[in-house]
Amino acid sequence: MNDSNRPLAGLEEVEEFLKDRYPEPATVESTFKATNPNKRKEEFRNYEANARPSVREFYRLNHRYQTYDFVQTKRKEYLGLNRKQMSVWEALEFLNTLVDDSDPDTDMSQLDHLLQTAEQIRHDGHPRWFILAGLIHDLGKILCLYGEPQWAVVGDTFPVGCAWSEKVVFHPFFADNPDSKESHYQTRLGVYQEGKGLDSVSMSWGHDEYLYNVVKDYLPPEALYMIRYHSFYPCHRDGEYGYFMNQQDRDLFKWVQAFNPYDLYTKSHKKPNLAELRPFYDELIREYFPAQLRW
Ligand code: FE
Ligand code: FE
16 A cells, blocks of 8 residues: 555445444335434434544545545546556456555455445345446445545545535534635535536545446446445435436436445455356456456
């Protein structure tokens, strides 16, 4: 891991924190809209107070540096997809060279997480594109291997260029974000229009948006929503930012919500057997993707 990552939380620590903050609900339906906002807010404060110092530090940096301009710079830098050509497997193997040295307790790799997520989706009898979304959803984390700091790769995402929802974790850290002093970024809608659709909204930069752009020509819209918005917890778990949504967003967010439990709560300690699983996934990848993708 490069030096710019040193003061930051490990990937695993950030994701463990997300799992604590968004505990497994009794039913998926109960998470969206049907929550008591006051109670939930109290709980968030506890999660924040009890978070590990490294996780706090991660969110402090994330909220300080994810400005509207930063996001536009990263979009220009990456979304031309001129960095590499790789097959999906090559990308999976590349991602797997990312070692999370913060967490000596787990020998689960990034690839294990992806395979476990996909296998649980497959086990539950979902369509093939849903399984494939599970297999690849975190491939955008190769941003870390390009030298991006972790605060620009993982963690909850949120729109930039408009007021931050109070439900975004560690909201007080936004006071240090230079956008807090730009009045045109501090209204409810900011630089966007009501109901125009999330596609017109710039999200804080991270692995979701990057991978979405790599695969957007190849997967059905339901799978693309899962990939693009899986870290947008303020929206898919707390129902925030609905005023940016159009009808397509409202229709397809149920798939983001259907995906979330597989991502967060599939944690078996049984390492997936890659050799056994490989033929199934080779065929699945071939069904949707060309031999090489632009990254
Ligand atoms: Fe992710
Ligand atoms: Fe994940």
